[in-house]
């Protein structure tokens with residue numbers, strides 16, 4: 001028994017090399033593997049229910065078991081033919097960065113606990129700030145993902161604009177807005193009758209006239225409109241709300257403007273993305289998810305505030321046991337800017353992968369996402385059995401099987417999973433189900449797109 005939970009350097013190396021081999025093989029072999037598998041709960045849950053072993057299990061056996069029972073029953077969201085939800089293409093360098101952050105168990109909560117980690121985080125946040133065109137005084141921090149970024153920002157909005165008193169306050173966003181916004185508002189005490197989900201226009205964007213009318217109506221009723229949430233790439237169709245126009249309206253009406261760019265904001269690094277996201281620099285707060293279109297492994301989200309001090313005003317609490325942390329004002333403590341005290345070194349993976357590949361590669365990788373969706377759109381226009389629902393937009397294209405009823409889609413989904421060649425998922429647009437391809441994986445080839453659409457066609461005949 002080793003009560004110190006230690007391994008010899010040789011044992012650590014042996015385990016480490018095997019783990020690296022597994023990960024390297026995973027990346028190398030992914031295109032030839034199934035897109036993933038969903039386990040049957042009746043079989044999979046009992047498979048892991050055994051009591052924890054009192055004695056050590058040899059590491060080779062543990063890894064074999066992981067390969068056989070765990071990694072074979074997940075969706076490979078980095079697979080080049082994984083087009084479902086929002087793919088997570090990730091990259092090997094960032095996976096190694098996660099191993100390093102965990103191996104050194106870097107504490108990224110305070111300057112004292114991990115000064116260089118805080119410095120790296122500040123530097124990477126400054127890259128994001130610059131890419132998004134935010135002013136010098138802007139700043140932010142890494143969080144687990146888009147949901148936490150939205151929550152973190154909305155707490156700042158509530159604190160700054162409402163002094164945390166939500167009675168009578170109202171908030172506005174389109175019906176295409178991600179559910180994490182609804183959840184964040186629930187967490188921070190908003191009732192459904194304070195939330196205005198405004199029907200989107202023909203292009204699934206927030207219509208400014210309807211927004212203005214609703215705000216005016218609420219003001220006339222004695223309510224307190226306080227914030228608008230705009231989308232920089234909706235999950236459903238990639239639609240971008242008219243950001244600059246909404247920003248102008250928010251300024252005139254003294255409303256907080258939050259942009260949910262969890263899906264799309266990373267596209268600002270490309271020329272095309274920057275043009276499409278005009279006005280992103282005008283937000284009071286912005287969610288930005290490197291674990292989506294910036295190719296980082298989960299978990300890696302980010303929140304940016306136009307005025308970083310507002311994060312500090314909202315979150316900083318100085319208990320007696322952190323007196324040594326707070327003594328020096330020149331030191332930046334990430335824990336003062338968000339919800340977590342103990343937090344991992346998420347910035348490392350962005351930093352290390354940008355060093356390893358260079359920004360030109362990242363820009364080209366983002367551009368590829370746009371192009372692949374356009375290839376899919378062109379092919380779909382030539383396919384007799386399918387109709388386009390929304391054109392390629394921010395790496396997303398939506399389409400529908402002609403003359404198929406609503407039961408067609410769940411059956412097609414099951415057939416896709418059974419086959420494993422590729423995966424697309426459905427959504428509902430204007431009350432009708434549509435399939436959706438999200439093409440942000442830069443390792444997806446043109447053949448992958450062509451073959452996936454032909455395969456979908458074949459899988460649909462006779463109707464699955």
Ligand SMILES: Cc1ncc(COP(=O)(O)O)c(C=O)c1O
Pocket residue numbers: 086144145146147148178180233234235260261262263264289301
């Ligand atoms: C537009 C948008 N906002 C928020 C989220 C939530 O992000 P996360 O899943 O990282 O919490 C998503 C996830 O897909 C998204 O697409």
